[in-house]
Amino acid sequence: MWRAFLINDPSGDPGVYLEIKHRREAFLFDLGDIQRLPPRKILKIKYIFVSHTHMDHFIGFDHLLRICLGRDQHISLFGPPGILANVESKLGAYTWNLVENYTNDFELAATEIHDAYRLTRYYRCRNAFRPEDEERSAISGSKLVEGDSFIVKAAFLDHSIPCLAFSFEEKTRLNIKKNVLSEMGLPTGAWLTGLKEQIMNNQPEDTPVRIWGKNEKVMVKEKFLPLGLLQKDAVKITAGQKVCYITDAVWSDENIGKMVELARGAELLFIEAPFLHEDAATAARKYHLTARQAGALASMAGVKRLSLFHFSPKYKGMEDALQREAMNAFQNK
Numbered sequence: 001m002w003r004a005f006l007i008n009d010p011s012g013d014p015g016v017y018l019e020i021k022h023r024r025e026a027f028l029f030d031l032g033d034i035q036r037l038p039p040r041k042i043l044k045i046k047y048i049f050v051s052h053t054h055m056d057h058f059i060g061f062d063h064l065l066r067i068c069l070g071r072d073q074h075i076s077l078f079g080p081p082g083i084l085a086n087v088e089s090k091l092g093a094y095t096w097n098l099v100e101n102y103t104n105d106f107e108l109a110a111t112e113i114h115d116a117y118r119l120t121r122y123y124r125c126r127n128a129f130r131p132e133d134e135e136r137s138a139i140s141g142s143k144l145v146e147g148d149s150f151i152v153k154a155a156f157l158d159h160s161i162p163c164l165a166f167s168f169e170e171k172t173r174l175n176i177k178k179n180v181l182s183e184m185g186l187p188t189g190a191w192l193t194g195l196k197e198q199i200m201n202n203q204p205e206d207t208p209v210r211i212w213g214k215n216e217k218v219m220v221k222e223k224f225l226p227l228g229l230l231q232k233d234a235v236k237i238t239a240g241q242k243v244c245y246i247t248d249a250v251w252s253d254e255n256i257g258k259m260v261e262l263a264r265g266a267e268l269l270f271i272e273a274p275f276l277h278e279d280a281a282t283a284a285r286k287y288h289l290t291a292r293q294a295g296a297l298a299s300m301a302g303v304k305r306l307s308l309f310h311f312s313p314k315y316k317g318m319e320d321a322l323q324r325e326a327m328n329a330f331q332n333k
Helices: 061-068 083-091 180-184 191-200 226-234 252-264 277-285 291-301 319-332
Strands: 002-006 018-021 028-031 046-048 074-079 107-111 117-124 132-140 143-146 150-158 162-170 173-177 206-217 218-226 233-240 242-246 268-272 306-307
Touching: 002 162, 002 268, 046 150, 061 083, 074 117, 074 143, 074 242, 083 107, 083 117, 107 252, 162 173, 162 252, 173 191, 191 206, 191 226, 191 233, 206 226, 218 226, 226 233, 242 252, 252 291, 268 291, 277 291, 291 306, 291 319, 306 319
Parallel strands: 028 046, 046 074, 074 107, 242 268, 268 306
Antiparallel strands: 002 018, 018 028, 107 117, 117 132, 143 150, 150 162, 162 242, 173 233, 206 218
16 A cells, blocks of 8 residues: 655645555655655655756755765665766765764665666765765666565656656555454454565465454454465455656657556556646747646546646646646546
8 A cells, every 4th residue: 555645736846755554665756855754754765766857856865865864774766867977966065074983874776777778876874975886787678676565667758858757556455354354353453564565475375474463452362373364364455556757748759658658557647737738839848748738648548546746837826727727638538
């Protein structure tokens, strides 16, 4: 189960925060101003996906760095060609003569994505963020990251520079039948996270599952039941859901095909809508979408829900017009 939301209002800097419920794991799509995120949420971030490094998509790097210093954090960051130079310029702007004395070590693994390969460098706080251990590997298909329960994919779009769009996909969705747990006299609680992980890891059916917690405010004595029994009776397994993030792309045949394919069937699409369609010529000149185009793309991709952002400042006080135009195109299709 996940929860995703815009960090700022639709006229603010782009950025989406996605967290996996009941796990200390979160994903950040774009790195604009993130000061609205409380530190506890920033410290859950394990992966950052940067579309491109225009200021409004990358200015939050310094705030992230400041929150993570002095903590045992490991973050993997992905971005388009040039992202390594951008990261190293940010890190090189500060003096790090005292960091070797830190008890904890913050490590950043930054990966630069190209059409046919990826390039990764590591930066450790206690080593003054000097680049280490460069790795180069081939890319096959659109997959960037795969975890035990998710896959993140990317597509290059034309924004007069390469700009990445992303999708987050659950592999499967595990829903606990709480009524069955009640019938079995079993509590809900933290043990269910372990149960889900055992299922996702395809452990044998006879694997014991540790059960503990409170049932109607009464402590349940610790017990163990076989994984197969619980999976069969108390868990419903369904197809996972998809979240897609698209920003800064011109309306062109090539971009349309890539965006529709990446977002196809998504539960939720975050998509830019900087201009009204009456300003389509301006949008094209600036390599952006209009609200009508954003709604049409969502319809072509068959997404279920739509969230707009990246409104141009020229529409201050007219945000409802952008929303209406996009939703009319989305629903009418």
